[in-house]
Each structure stands twice: as C-alpha cells, then as structure tokens.
Amino acid sequence: MPPAGIADRSLSGVVRAACVNYVAEIDLLCAGVCPVCAGRVDPELRVCAEHSVPDGGLCSSCGTEPRVSAAATCRNCRFHRVFVPVFAAHDHPVVAGALTDRGYDAAAPGFRELCELLGWPAEPTAEGVVYAVPSPDDDRAVRVDATLSVSEAARTGERVKGRTAGASPPGTAMGRRALAASVPSSDPNISVFCN
C-alpha cells in the first residue's frame, strides 16, 4: 500500500485499507489492466516442482509457502505483483457463497477472508490450479488458469478426502516426476521450475 494509506487511520483501519487496496489491484491485474498505468498485463502461473515447506518456514526452492503462485507484469510500466492464485477467485460465485456461508465478508475481503482462502487445498493441474472449496458435500472447486481466469472445476480427488492410494508425496522423486508429468502442459503461461 502507498505510504499515504497509513495517514489518519487506526491500526485496524490501516489493515483494512491495505486489504482493500491489495484485492483491488489483483482484480485489475486479473482483468488484464495495470492498476498504475492501465497498460496491458501479462499473467503467469508458477508451479514449484521441488516444493517442501518446513514447519514455520518457507520452501527453500521457491521461497514461498504456496506451491503455485500467480504473477502479473505490466508491459508498459513493468508494475509487477506475485500473489496466491485463489485470491483471484474471491468474487467467483462458488467462492463468494462459501465465504458467506462461513461468516466472512465476500464483498469486501479483509485479512480474515484472505487467511481463510489461504487454507483451502490447492492442486496444480495441466490447466491451472484447482482449489477445493468448503461446501456441505465437499464437492465444489474452482480453477484459476494461466490467464488468471476463474471457473468452476471438478475436484481433483486426492487433496480433498485424504490422498489417493499410492500417490507419492510431491517432495519425493516419484512425486516430482508425477508433478512434471501432470502439470504442464502446452500452456506457455504455466511454468514449472526447480532450483
């Protein structure tokens, strides 16, 4: 948030303004519009192939906690943001409905709402990243694709009700091969990387 966002606000007001500003930026970026200059934005999904997060730490390969991240860069002014893809889905009807059902403010997501979204299971696929959405029957999911568009999706299975029998954890060699085989993809905007 720009420094002026701190002036004349309480501590909780600063947090709220930061969240409003952050979500508005993401909404613009996902619509392909730079929040600074209105220039064209290039979206990207990044999948960490060596992902391993220790308790209380960050992945040593990608430096973040989520395995999949979204990135957007303005072609004109080079404004650049990296964010968790599920934030792009906050106003999708399936997501907004689940947030409302759980007592959150789907219309104006704040810190609590963003933390809730961070807890939803994510699974990278060749078409994007699928998030399991909490629902009474555990049967809803949304996908954020490489253009950062959001659509309803089928659940991938293994992350929802326990792992599929025989599936290898992603941090193992077998898991990495499985990830490399299942994740991309002919889509040039989805990149899998490992250090």
Ligand SMILES: [Zn+2]
């Ligand atoms: Zn990683």
Ligand SMILES: [Zn+2]
């Ligand atoms: Zn720009």
